[in-house]
Amino acid sequence: MAASGKLSTCRLPPLPTIREIIKLLRLQAAKQLSQNFLLDLRLTGGWLSSAPRMSPQCPWGRGPGGLARPRGRVSRHWRATGFWSGPSTSLYQNSGPTAQETREIVRKAGNLTNAYVYEVGPGPGGITRSILNADVAELLVVEKDTRFIPGLQMLSDAAPGKLRIVHGDVLTFKVEKAFSESLKRPWEDDPPNVHIIGNLPFSVSTPLIIKWLENISCRDGPFVYGRTQMTLTFQKEVAERLAANTGSKQRSRLSVMAQYLCNVRHIFTIPGQAFVPKPEVDVGVVHFTPLIQPKIEQPFKLVEKVVQNVFQFRRKYCHRGLRMLFPEAQRLESTGRLLELADIDPTLRPRQLSISHFKSLCDVYRKMCDEDPQLFAYNFREELKRRKSKNEEKEEDDAENYRL
Numbered sequence: 001m002a003a004s005g006k007l008s009t010c011r012l013p014p015l016p017t018i019r020e021i022i023k024l025l026r027l028q029a030a031k032q033l034s035q036n037f038l039l040d041l042r043l044t045g046g047w048l049s050s051a052p053r054m055s056p057q058c059p060w061g062r063g064p065g066g067l068a069r070p071r072g073r074v075s076r077h078w079r080a081t082g083f084w085s086g087p088s089t090s091l092y093q094n095s096g097p098t099a100q101e102t103r104e105i106v107r108k109a110g111n112l113t114n115a116y117v118y119e120v121g122p123g124p125g126g127i128t129r130s131i132l133n134a135d136v137a138e139l140l141v142v143e144k145d146t147r148f149i150p151g152l153q154m155l156s157d158a159a160p161g162k163l164r165i166v167h168g169d170v171l172t173f174k175v176e177k178a179f180s181e182s183l184k185r186p187w188e189d190d191p192p193n194v195h196i197i198g199n200l201p202f203s204v205s206t207p208l209i210i211k212w213l214e215n216i217s218c219r220d221g222p223f224v225y226g227r228t229q230m231t232l233t234f235q236k237e238v239a240e241r242l243a244a245n246t247g248s249k250q251r252s253r254l255s256v257m258a259q260y261l262c263n264v265r266h267i268f269t270i271p272g273q274a275f276v277p278k279p280e281v282d283v284g285v286v287h288f289t290p291l292i293q294p295k296i297e298q299p300f301k302l303v304e305k306v307v308q309n310v311f312q313f314r315r316k317y318c319h320r321g322l323r324m325l326f327p328e329a330q331r332l333e334s335t336g337r338l339l340e341l342a343d344i345d346p347t348l349r350p351r352q353l354s355i356s357h358f359k360s361l362c363d364v365y366r367k368m369c370d371e372d373p374q375l376f377a378y379n380f381r382e383e384l385k386r387r388k389s390k391n392e393e394k395e396e397d398d399a400e401n402y403r404l
Contacts, residue, residue, distance in 0.1 A: 131197060142173050270285065
């Protein structure tokens with residue numbers, strides 16, 4: 001049972017400085033980090049409730065905007081991780097947004113009071129602190145890097161009964177078994193009191209969101225509790241694609257896959273300098289709320305196949321990608337039939353196709369697959385490989401005959 005009471009009365013350990021991060025991870029340069037961590041509490045929502053003013057009992061100073069800046073003895077919190085660093089420049093010097101925007105990440109996740117939160121990739125605990133300050137019932141964090149576990153454990157010690165730490169991989173962790181069965185709600189009801197919040201590593205953000213979208217379609221994984229809401233960070237370009245409207249230059253496969261299952265909002269953008277190490281791009285915060293009824297009522301894998309084929313030739317007319325759904329022998333005829341039955345203009349570009357267009361395409365393609373059970377398993381790349389292999393064999397035979 002999670003402990004009750006306001007966390008704001010607790011003093012959480014300070015965030016590590018850049019030098020402390022580098023020594024903790026034994027790096028030669030900050031860019032060796034595999035993930036970009038958000039350590040500016042002005043952006044994560046961590047306000048002064050956990051950082052009192054300078055006093056004889058509190059070795060804290062004030063940074064820009066009135067934020068607490070660790071000085072002097074604060075490094076003692078990080079001695080426990082097995083290293084020591086001398087004076088260094090604080091991360092709180094990063095430029096941040098206006099006062100109204102400072103708590104956006106956690107605030108935009110919704111009302112977290114007494115909520116159960118699953119945080120992905122906490123790292124040194126920048127967003128973790130802000131979530132704890134929102135007075136959650138329980139926070140579950142999954143961290144793959146063992147070097148961050150001691151620092152997270154100190155947060156757990158400072159907030160007894162609130163923070164549960166799992167050393168594992170978010171791609172394989174079974175979150176459906178993490179929280180009580182009593183939190184489950186019918187899909188048609190309001191979203192459950194369970195939230196997913198995360199600063200996703202760029203390298204896994206796309207496969208992870210596709211995995212979760214498939215979970216939404218099947219109503220399993222994190223969505224066994226109901227229409228669990230997600231507030232996640234992505235590369236700005238990816239965030240724009242997820243929320244892109246029909247006709248937008250950013251419209252992509254991700255746009256359709258996310259929007260046919262969720263209400264997707266690109267909330268705001270965080271400047272790259274707020275992260276350590278500083279990425280070459282800015283970062284977008286995106287909020288997902290699963291829809292009660294998906295806009296395309298077909299199996300996820302079927303929708304994914306149609307959408308992928310359309311967007312693989314994103315600058316061509318849509319019929320170019322749709323042709324690849326069919327074997328070469330019947331390609332022209334079947335593509336024409338698909339477009340005719342779905343009532344789609346073959347000269348539309350992929351980004352001009354709306355969700356309703358994709359619904360029509362998926363519905364007709366499903367009927368064609370029912371008529372020909374082998375059609376869905378068809379992969380044009382496999383056909384190309386077989387053709388290439390035959391051509392190579394023929395060339396070898398011709399060369400052998402020429403030598404004879």
